Amino acid sequence: MKWLKVAATSLFATSLLVACGGNDDTSSNDGDNGGGTSGGDQVELVFWEFGNTGYDVLIEEYEADNPHVTINLQNADMNDVHDNLFTSISAGSGAPDITMIEEAQIERFRSVEDSFVNLYDHGAGDVENEFLDWVWRNAENGEGDFLFGLPTDIGPTVMFYRTDVFEEAGFNSSPEAVSELMSTWDEYAQVASEIYNNTGKLITDSAELVYNAKRDQATQQYFNTENELIIEEHPQIREAYDYTTDLIEQGFAGDIPLWTPEWHSGMGDGSYATMLAPAWMQGVIKDNEPEDGIWSITTMPEGAGNWGGSYLSIPAETNHAEEAYEFIQWLTAPEQQLKAFLGYGLFPSAPAVYEMPEFLDYEDEYFGGIATAQIFSEAAQSVEPVYKGRSYYDVDDEMKEALDNISAGADPQAEWEAVIERMNRVLDRQ
Structure with missing residues (x-):
């Protein structure tokens, strides 16, 4: 990182x-x-x-x-x-x-x-x-x-967004207006459609970040407290997967891998509208978009997670x-x-x-002079605890591979079945 x-x-x-x-x-x-x-x-x-x-x-x-x-x-x-x-x-x-x-x-x-x-x-x-x-x-x-x-x-997660893309699409770009515009995930998907139709730009350059945001809001994720894989019985991870793959198939979300040079440079070229990410992402954005006032910050749809x-x-x-x-x-x-x-x-x-x-009193002129600390504290206080399990990263990597495969054209249902098999093979080796 x-x-x-x-x-x-x-x-x-x-x-x-x-x-x-x-x-x-x-x-x-x-x-x-x-x-x-x-x-x-x-x-x-x-x-x-x-x-x-x-x-x-x-x-x-x-x-x-x-x-x-x-x-x-x-x-x-x-x-x-x-x-x-x-x-x-x-x-x-x-x-x-x-x-x-x-x-x-x-x-x-x-x-x-x-x-x-x-x-x-x-x-x-x-x-x-x-x-x-x-x-x-x-x-x-x-x-x-x-x-x-x-x-x-x-690392409370929020929505970083480009004010210029929202304005180009015809939206009010203030943090309050953007928060109200996309207070739910259904509204986020609708705005993704409107931004794409009005500007040709993506809602995000990395579908992985959308999946991460939905995953981190889940009250149960991959494992129960007995470290049993539960994603087939518990619906929230499947819902995060389906939501993300739908954005991919409609062409609204990009597939640039995180932490690559292309991903970093994308922060400065205005080709997408939002980045769902934690507080520590502020410095990464500043390193890659030198102009003040282009990026701003508001709350994420339906709450927050922690990364x-x-x-x-x-x-x-x-x-x-x-x-x-x-x-x-x-x-x-x-x-x-x-x-x-x-x-x-x-x-x-x-x-x-x-x-x-x-x-x-902390304000950040880079993000338009808004009280960024207060936005992050609101997110931090809304996070719900969740059990992750010792094999969390291993199975999450398999899910990221599934999203990459769908971006490359794989069928979402077939890939869901394949990722379950891969996760079980990983767990069997441990």
Whole structure:
């Protein structure tokens, strides 16, 4: 993703060896299952992160106020962080004191709960009310008595749209007017038809984003809590699939793969009207359309979903669980979440931030001077929790292949049957 810093895996692995093989007085990884002491002794905490978080700046602030603590921040590609974390905890050595875990990747680690510190044992219950309920629940185990991590940012989804395309099609392009115009998915499809007929332009350049938006609004997705594939019994994923394939077959939605050069350049050429995407997409759009006031933001039809966001977890190998917890509690507190939002665009998971004057007053001239933060906070508070399951990404990839095949001319019903077969084969191999 554009918003991720990509670090070479070999360099990351080298840094892990240095960090985990150093002085026993300051390194973690002695395997005391989350013990450790607090006090004035010098402590080094190894912290694995991905993305452009700005945490290096906040760490300087924390270290100045806590001179006995040094945070060794190591940044790498998101997939590398998760893969190296799983390898380390499987081997019983090499894990950091603190790690970021992407929200959907939490499922990957639920089966190795004992490899993490239960943050409830360190008083996390005292700060539960500082976070959105659905974000907090996603970090618990099934019984609700184990907490894997404290929430950092989230990715509430909204509708980015090009004002020039809407005006060319004869519509009022204000956020309020566009929101009212497309408050339902049926209205979204109708506007797609009108924009195409009046301008020859698409409603979106990527049908995948429409599918993602509908999928993320579903109250049940691919799996139930027993990790059984349920999309044949539960209708919402099929409805998202049918809706998206209908837009494809009518020629209203494009098929450009996400994150390709063609997809990025499409943001600036005015060939489509909307992009259904999360808060962190703001920076991607700005990078690819230099002119202010062309893109704007409004609510998505029928609510919102969430795409992305992270948690801060403490692997059980650490010798310094108490110091690690004190740091991540500070880093995820509303005051620091506001700083991360204003400085780096990380959207807060702490709703107290939504009432802070600096947040309420935040306007973005690039998007026409509108109060973008308030639009995203409205979306964040409307998200419904949903169980994803540890094989979420594997089966979702198969669905994306199905959409690509339909764009290439495959029959939707035949492809639906084929994607079910592919998903079951993937699950059988696991």
